[in-house]
Amino acid sequence: MSRRTAPPDPRKRMQMADLARLAGVSASTVSRALAGSPLISEDTRERIQTLARQFNYTVNSVATDLRSGVKRTIAVVVPYEPGTRQSFADPFLHGMIGALADALTERGYEMLLSRIDAERLDAAASLVDGGRAAGLILIGQWRHHDQLNAMAERGLPLVVWGAKLPRQQYCTVGGDNLQGGRLVAEHLIVQHRRRLVFLGDTGLPEVAQRFRGFTAVLKEHGVELQLRANVPFLVESGRQTMAALLDEQPDIDGVFASSDLLAMAAIGALRERGRRVPEDVAVVGYDDVELSRHFNPPLTTVSQPIHEGGAAMVEQLLAQLAGEAVTRARVLDTRLVERESSRAAGSPAHG
Amino acid sequence: MSRRTAPPDPRKRMQMADLARLAGVSASTVSRALAGSPLISEDTRERIQTLARQFNYTVNSVATDLRSGVKRTIAVVVPYEPGTRQSFADPFLHGMIGALADALTERGYEMLLSRIDAERLDAAASLVDGGRAAGLILIGQWRHHDQLNAMAERGLPLVVWGAKLPRQQYCTVGGDNLQGGRLVAEHLIVQHRRRLVFLGDTGLPEVAQRFRGFTAVLKEHGVELQLRANVPFLVESGRQTMAALLDEQPDIDGVFASSDLLAMAAIGALRERGRRVPEDVAVVGYDDVELSRHFNPPLTTVSQPIHEGGAAMVEQLLAQLAGEAVTRARVLDTRLVERESSRAAGSPAHG
DNA sequence: ACGCGCATTGCAATCGATTGCACTGAAGCC
DNA sequence: GGCTTCAGTGCAATCGATTGCAATGCGCGT
The missing domain is CATH 3.40.50.2300 (Response regulator)
Incomplete structure (x- = not known):
């Protein structure tokens, strides 16, 4: 199993000692040469580096990390x-x-x-x-x-x-989730939306904050939130929840979804029920994922940096x-x- | 809690030797105990494992891997x-x-x-x-x-x-890209689409095969491919290319995009130019990414497993x-x- | 010719674990 | 009682690199 003298077995990965043997120097020298230490003469370094390249040798970074204690x-x-x-x-x-x-x-x-x-x-x-x-x-x-x-x-x-x-x-x-929530509320109010729904799982801190910012602004403007649904971040449940909400409150005219994914699902559900977006219902998402600008209709959303x-x-x-x-x-x-x-x-x- | 020897420095991560000292045994014994070796008595093993849990000790897998030569x-x-x-x-x-x-x-x-x-x-x-x-x-x-x-x-x-x-x-x-391409062609032909466009970068082997399958079927049915555009997998270029294609050949009625992302971009461009999907132009994508079923309109696509x-x-x-x-x-x-x-x-x- | 200094290189310890082998003590056997 | 056996444990080598220190050789000053 451990045969040292034989020519480098191509199945076994080469290691520093092998390269050292090939170069006729010690492993220390190889180590220093590859690390570019000034202790090594230009000649030797050049020779060793060439050899390493030739044999696809790369220092074993597991060993290096172990020795140096530094983890990358x-x-x-x-x-x-x-x-x-x-x-x-x-x-x-x-x-x-x-x-x-x-x-x-x-x-x-x-x-x-x-x-x-x-x-x-x-x-x-x-x-x-x-x-x-x-x-x-x-x-x-x-x-x-x-x-x-x-x-x-x-x-x-x-x-x-x-x-x-x-x-x-x-x-x-x-x-800034609070700010994000506020921005959405302000926007929907400017767009004359008044019968609003929040879609998201407020059990999650981030969503809860978006919700707080959202409702705070609504309150400032005397608008009351119609419904709030707790749905996980899943597309399927977004769709179903939106459908259920429509049954409960058919005259919704604005939706704030706590993620773009949810917003897209909601739009799908709205269309299935014959609502037009944005004519009948405005929908705003969150995250500004790349696809949201290519969605149909392109999605209003809060951009996270x-x-x-x-x-x-x-x-x-x-x-x-x-x-x-x-x-x-x-x-x-x-x-x-x-x-x-x-x-x-x-x-x-x-x- | 009994620690009699030098208190383990909380800044340094604990290691096997430390645990061994705490347990009053050698590192070998700790190693074997944690690995569940039958060489160790039930008593000792139990004691050591408890100790390890208490101190949040986990064997350093870097060292383990180095020694064992196995990488996970x-x-x-x-x-x-x-x-x-x-x-x-x-x-x-x-x-x-x-x-x-x-x-x-x-x-x-x-x-x-x-x-x-x-x-x-x-x-x-x-x-x-x-x-x-x-x-x-x-x-x-x-x-x-x-x-x-x-x-x-x-x-x-x-x-x-x-x-x-x-x-x-x-x-x-x-x-099976060839099969995928064929499926799309057959589908579009059944849908009576005849003025077809292929969107994708045939420099990539997978896309090239989809293209081959696609055109093979078209040929079998005597349908000629109108245009073929080489676009990378990027959304932006998909949009632009689609727009350019429309200028060149305004009466396109079917598009095969080599990815869903591209298909979505194409749909965006088509709508901008006043084309309805699917009424005026049918669009088929590739990959069946999760979002494609929630897109508007839901995207016909080839599902990859x-x-x-x-x-x-x-x-x-x-x-x-x-x-x-x-x-x-x-x-x-x-x-x-x-x-x-x-x-x-x-x-x-x-x- | 000797010694010093400098430029290179090698030796051996080390990182944190694993494991073959040797060792210990007690039990079992005749 | 002496000897084997075996369970349980420790010692030390090992994995593949890095690095402090010692060693080598060469040039050169005097």
């Missing part, structure tokens, strides 16, 4: 609610993952992507405890404020995409790894993107 | 065309990534997600050469058949999502890692999902 891998964790693995379907998530991938690559980190049961966030912690990742980026805080606090308190490098909450020990980055957010999360995490104190929360500006799905109602006579 | 990480690589990082925007990709995440998790593997320049696929190879991953899953073969062949020939564990090609040394898993595909890719890769011979290609059945976007034209008198 960050775990990005997407929790899913047990029962539905669907959470992964939201395009917003993918935008975020893409942004994180970019930000991490730019800084020379690898990204370990992991889906875990939201009820067992500690499974994510063991990625760090087990040395596989240097730190954790969680997308969405879900209902697990306390678990997250506990993780942060025991010193786990951690950044969460989500809402800023009271008594929060961990670091969050997120859009995904790229800025991804970069900010990485930045915060690296700061923690560098030993800096944990920043509690970073709240990013959001803005309303007005498109067709919420243009002013065609005939005011109708309302 | 697979790199999933999403190449992007240099210039546009956009490739990541395609929802099909996310479906695939989700499916892979599931399949890998199920088998106890971690997933390293990496976006790399499609021109430099060897950068992906170094993930394996460098020991960071046991094998490579590439999503999309792009224009790099030869590079992939070279990688496979030097024994790199590799599976690619893509088309089956001649002279192929590497393993692919993919939908994403979950089966993801599982098959993982299976093939693990087989290679287990030393089995490389299977050349696995082609999965596709099927047409008929929805609104391609219903028969309203007035046959028109055609």
